Amino acid sequence: MKTKNIIRICGVAMMSAVCLSSCDYVLExxxxxxxxxxxxTTQDGVEGGLTALYSHLRNLYGNAYYLTSxxxxxxxxxxxxxxxxxxxxxxxxxxxQISSTTVRSDxxxxxxxxxxxxxxxxxxxxxxxxxxxxxxAEAYFFRGMHYFNLVRTFGGVPLDLGAGExxxxxxxxxxxxxxxxxxxxxxxxxxxxxxxxxxxxxxPRVTGAVTKNVARLYLAKAYLTYAWWLExxxxxxxxxxxxxxxxxxxxxxxxxxxxxxxxAINNPGPYKLQETFRDVNLFENDRNAEWMLWADHTLESEQxxxxxxxxxxxxAPENYAGWFTQxxxxxxxxxxxxxxxxxxxxxxxxxxxxxxPVQREPIQGLxxxxxxxxxxxxxxxxxxxxxxxxxxxxxxxxxxxxNMAKGGSDCPFxxxxxxxxxxxxxxxxKFLSYDDPNxxxxxxxxxxxxGVMPGENAFVINISDISRQSFPGLWxxxxxxxxxxxxxxxxxxxxxxxxxxxxxKFSEFYFIAAEAAVKGAKGDKSARDxxxxxxxxxxxxxxxxxxxxxxxxxxxxxxxxxxxxEITIDYILDERLREYFGEGYxxxxxxxxxxxxxxxxxxxIADANGRQAVEKxxxxxxxxxxxxxxxGQLDAMTEKAGYQNPGY
Numbered sequence: 001m002k003t004k005n006i007i008r009i010c011g012v013a014m015m016s017a018v019c020l021s022s023c024d025y026v027l028e029x030x031x032x033x034x035x036x037x038x039x040x041t042t043q044d045g046v047e048g049g050l051t052a053l054y055s056h057l058r059n060l061y062g063n064a065y066y067l068t069s070x071x072x073x074x075x076x077x078x079x080x081x082x083x084x085x086x087x088x089x090x091x092x093x094x095x096x097q098i099s100s101t102t103v104r105s106d107x108x109x110x111x112x113x114x115x116x117x118x119x120x121x122x123x124x125x126x127x128x129x130x131x132x133x134x135x136x137a138e139a140y141f142f143r144g145m146h147y148f149n150l151v152r153t154f155g156g157v158p159l160d161l162g163a164g165e166x167x168x169x170x171x172x173x174x175x176x177x178x179x180x181x182x183x184x185x186x187x188x189x190x191x192x193x194x195x196x197x198x199x200x201x202x203x204p205r206v207t208g209a210v211t212k213n214v215a216r217l218y219l220a221k222a223y224l225t226y227a228w229w230l231e232x233x234x235x236x237x238x239x240x241x242x243x244x245x246x247x248x249x250x251x252x253x254x255x256x257x258x259x260x261x262x263x264a265i266n267n268p269g270p271y272k273l274q275e276t277f278r279d280v281n282l283f284e285n286d287r288n289a290e291w292m293l294w295a296d297h298t299l300e301s302e303q304x305x306x307x308x309x310x311x312x313x314x315x316a317p318e319n320y321a322g323w324f325t326q327x328x329x330x331x332x333x334x335x336x337x338x339x340x341x342x343x344x345x346x347x348x349x350x351x352x353x354x355x356x357p358v359q360r361e362p363i364q365g366l367x368x369x370x371x372x373x374x375x376x377x378x379x380x381x382x383x384x385x386x387x388x389x390x391x392x393x394x395x396x397x398x399x400x401x402x403n404m405a406k407g408g409s410d411c412p413f414x415x416x417x418x419x420x421x422x423x424x425x426x427x428x429x430k431f432l433s434y435d436d437p438n439x440x441x442x443x444x445x446x447x448x449x450x451g452v453m454p455g456e457n458a459f460v461i462n463i464s465d466i467s468r469q470s471f472p473g474l475w476x477x478x479x480x481x482x483x484x485x486x487x488x489x490x491x492x493x494x495x496x497x498x499x500x501x502x503x504x505k506f507s508e509f510y511f512i513a514a515e516a517a518v519k520g521a522k523g524d525k526s527a528r529d530x531x532x533x534x535x536x537x538x539x540x541x542x543x544x545x546x547x548x549x550x551x552x553x554x555x556x557x558x559x560x561x562x563x564x565x566e567i568t569i570d571y572i573l574d575e576r577l578r579e580y581f582g583e584g585y586x587x588x589x590x591x592x593x594x595x596x597x598x599x600x601x602x603x604x605i606a607d608a609n610g611r612q613a614v615e616k617x618x619x620x621x622x623x624x625x626x627x628x629x630x631x632g633q634l635d636a637m638t639e640k641a642g643y644q645n646p647g648y
Contacts, residue, residue, distance in 0.1 A: 001391030031083070035168035040121040040122070041128065049139070052206070057503065058296075061503050062316070063320075068087055069105045071587065072091060074600050075577075076582060077586075083374075084103055093619075100644065105630075107627070108150065116147065117169060118139075119143035123143070124168055134199055144188065144196060145218050147184055147189050153631060155178075157178055159187060160176075180240050180242035181238050182245070191264065208296055214293055217292060224592070225592050227256075236622050254520055257512055259521075265334050273506060274288055274290045275540060280394075297500055299482060307496045308495060311494050312494055312496040319501050323372075326366075326369040326370065330359050330369065331356050333442065334354040334448065335355060335416075335448070336415060337353045349510065355414070361403055361491065364490045365397035365475045366397070366479070367473075368479065371468075375472065380463055386434075388559060389539065389578070390538055390541050391538050393546050394475065395475060399429075399431075399547070399548070402422050418455075422458070426457070429459045429460065429461070439452070449611070450470070467608055474581075475545055480498070512580070531572065535563055539557075539560075541553045597620040600618060603615075621647065623646055
């Protein structure tokens with residue numbers, strides 16, 4: 001196997017697996033230093049290929065650059081204060097330019113085809129080495145999943161990697177032909193995922209393994225996406241050209257999406273919604289029953305974690321996506337230091353000695369700050385009724401508390417807003433979910449670029465005044481470490497997160513079915529019925545993340561009663577934003593529904609160090625609905641003409 005293969009199918013299987021028949025253990029990985037195609041003619045080789053398909057998920061999910069390609073440039077995120085070309089190019093506001101070398105979707109092109117080749121090798125050799133159909137079905141799932149993600153990102157892609165359609169390839173090939181979108185769906189995505197549904201078990205054979213309902217989720221999403229592609233309401237170009245884009249067939253696929261999603265909802269197996277939205281993403285509840293697929297990480301060993309514990313370089317397979325969505329809270333907030341008696345400290349020139357009252361800490365809500373992507377205030381304002389709908393509270397880190405004692409400081413307090421003494425554990429700064437007219441930003445706040453308001457001890461920032469430099473971090477995906485005494489120590493904040501990165505959730509079945517119902521699918525449950533299951537859960541509280549205390553309240557009835565009688569696609573997209581903000585869903589949602597320009601062409605955000613929001617306009621041309629084929633792919637080909645997507 002050579003890296004010059006045209007679809008870059010190197011690195012087929014680097015792991016062998018044990019414990020494949022037990023449902024009590026997670027997959028165990030044993031690195032291999034070398035391999036060749038004959039490896040797959042053995043039972044160890046086929047089992048190793050299956051394990052590799054799971055471990056390679058880390059190269060995509062938790063990879064912050066791949067997340068950038070799915071979030072930056074949408075209505076959820078823009079580039080942050082420390083954003084570079086990876087974020088600015090994709091913002092489409094003139095700060096950079098999209099090209100075949102700048103869009104980080106290239107991460108999926110390389111990894112996706114490598115794993116497709118691995119899956120094909122497993123499928124071709126499994127029977128001969130005596131692997132059960134239920135295990136082979138896992139390979140069918142991954143091949144179908146990867147082809148689905150590739151086709152909805154790039155348009156039509158090759159089904160023949162050099163050895164024939166849907167066959168594994170072990171020889172270099174410098175030519176390639178792209179199949180059409182309909183061919184990829186009909187010959188690979190639908191057939192592979194249906195085969196997976198037929199042969200997979202209802203319950204996972206090991207923790208985190210795929211099941212019938214995991215395959216149903218991806219098949220339902222594929223049907224829904226294909227239906228939109230067929231309907232093509234805004235005349236978005238496809239590539240390569242095909243004569244089979246028949247609008248009259250769309251209704252059939254909307255119905256298939258609805259039926260497949262409802263089949264899973266009515267037969268959930270081991271999966272279910274968590275009681276509260278906070279429970280879905282709470283560190284202590286990782287790998288819960290709402291999670292269906294994830295890229296696993298662990299603190300048990302660096303081998304099983306896929307990355308080291310001491311230092312992170314910001315590269316796959318680390319889980320470092322949360323760093324990109326965290327502002328520099330530990331550098332941008334300063335306060336005058338006091339000695340242990342409470343006396344203000346000054347230097348030999350009489351100037352105040354400043355300190356960081358909130359220091360870097362690897363707990364959920366803090367973590368390592370890189371400020372690469374900033375949330376857009378216009379999107380944050382879609383989190384309404386935040387005292388009742390828990391999704392604002394359990395999505396963002398909105399309150400930053402003094403933790404200087406963990407850093408060794410004996411300073412008893414720092415001075416907050418309105419001269420208040422802020423002690424360890426108390427809130428020093430908070431982001432509001434609304435605009436309060438009483439907030440005043442004045443130079444007197446010194447190093448704190450935030451406002452004050454009457455009766456509030458913490459500094460505050462109105463939602464409209466969020467900037468590229470200071471913004472609420474993404475609480476639900478940020479670091480947590482348990483190898484330190486978090487009651488008294490800051491710990492090591494520079495390594496990637498040891499949390500799994502969740503890829504698929506049971507909740508999405510409700511959104512898929514609701515969207516299909518809006519598009520005309522018929523069944524026992526209406527779009528409003530389905531969306532209200534999600535909204536009812538959002539109204540249930542047991543704890544407030546922002547206030548860091550118990551909050552046992554149930555506003556389900558109020559939220560469901562407020563749901564419009566007629567559900568629209570726009571309303572579903574707003575609900576999806578509230579449910580999955582920052583998780584990598586948004587670009588796919590906007591491109592699937594052909595609403596990207598409608599939702600994201602204009603946004604407002606304050607520049608760094610300012611509190612005055614400015615309007616930014618994006619130029620979202622139709623050809624941007626397909627990502628460019630990576631330049632590395634083109635460079636490896638002898639025949640390049642017509643391979644690149646139009647417009648690039």
